[in-house]
Amino acid sequence: MTKGRSPLKTAPIGVFDSGVGGLSVWREIVHLLPGESMLYLADQAHVPYGARSPREVAALTHAAVAWLLDQGAKLIVIACNTASAAALTSLRQQWPDVPIVGMEPAIKPASQATKTGQVAVLATPGTLRASRFSNLVERFANGVQVYTLMGTGLVEMVERHELSGPTVERKLQKVMIPIQDVAVDYLVLGCTHFPFLRESIQKVVGENVVLVDPAPAVARQTRRVLQNRQLQSHANGPVSWRFVTTGDLPAFRTSTKRLLGDILASPEKPISFQALDKKKLHFSGA
Ligand code: DGL
Numbered sequence: 477m478t479k480g481r482s483p484l485k486t487a488p489i490g491v492f493d494s495g496v497g498g499l500s501v502w503r504e505i506v507h508l509l510p511g512e513s514m515l516y517l518a519d520q521a522h523v524p525y526g527a528r529s530p531r532e533v534a535a536l537t538h539a540a541v542a543w544l545l546d547q548g549a550k551l552i553v554i555a556c557n558t559a560s561a562a563a564l565t566s567l568r569q570q571w572p573d574v575p576i577v578g579m580e581p582a583i584k585p586a587s588q589a590t591k592t593g594q595v596a597v598l599a600t601p602g603t604l605r606a607s608r609f610s611n612l613v614e615r616f617a618n619g620v621q622v623y624t625l626m627g628t629g630l631v632e633m634v635e636r637h638e639l640s641g642p643t644v645e646r647k648l649q650k651v652m653i654p655i656q657d658v659a660v661d662y663l664v665l666g667c668t669h670f671p672f673l674r675e676s677i678q679k680v681v682g683e684n685v686v687l688v689d690p691a692p693a694v695a696r697q698t699r700r701v702l703q704n705r706q707l708q709s710h711a712n713g714p715v716s717w718r719f720v721t722t723g724d725l726p727a728f729r730t731s732t733k734r735l736l737g738d739i740l741a742s743p744e745k746p747i748s749f750q751a752l753d754k755k756k757l758h759f760s761g762a
Pocket residue numbers: 493494495497498523524525526527555556557558559600603631666667668669
């Protein structure tokens with residue numbers, strides 16, 4: 477879809493992340509909107525984004541969105557907190573006619589729900605250092621103490637499909653040190669990779685801490701935007717699910733299948749996996 481052209485209702489929703497993390501958002505969208513075709517792009521040639529400069533992340537994200545639009549996507553979901561923090565504003569400036577749904581750490585619902593007045597946000601350094609994040613805290617924390625936890629190295633673990641076991645737990649224990657002696661009752665998962673570590677995180681922080689994943693809210697927002705723009709697909713025919721990576725295709729196929737499990741077992745949907753040469757993303761800064 478290019479600027480000024482009206483997209484087809486049957487065109488896919490384009491979902492973007494640096495890697496497999498955005499699949500935690502993809503699955504919520506598919507659950508809510510089973511009649512939509514989906515195009516998922518993982519920029520695994522450049523993962524992790526969290527340690528890159530905001531300029532680099534913004535350039536990579538713009539290139540990815542340009543590619544998704546070129547493929548005909550009717551709506552874009554930036555299923556990555558780090559990319560949203562670095563690029564959401566400039567993306568909307570570059571493509572004012574394109575509906576773009578972004579992510580932000582769910583500080584508002586956590587701050588409204590906390591009983592102890594202490595919440596924590598687990599995210600990448602890129603997300604936590606962004607002005608978008610400090611603005612969120614300023615607007616929504618409302619006197620609640622917000623602890624920030626840098627999830628350095630966790631994205632790579634999920635990419636390697638290391639989701640549980642002693643090494644993962646040891647790593648998580650280290651990350652949680654700043655809150656080990658405080659009564660945090662809500663922990664915001666501020667990176668789309670982290671819902672895949674949910675069980676291990678819960679084990680480390682204990683059962684009394686509620687983990688907040690914004691993915692279902694992002695799926696509802698996607699539905700709202702489609703409805704408002706009258707872009708919802710009413711197709712009864714088969715929808716397609718396409719998964720594309722700039723990284724290693726066999727590894728991506730394997731981890732996508734493991735992370736999505738039964739959802740991909742649905743026999744009637746055309747599902748395809750494809751590699752994309754990272755040079756096709758027209759990014760010259762890495
Ligand atoms: N899933 C991305 C996020 O939500 C991970 C960023 C990264 O690649 O470090 O922030």
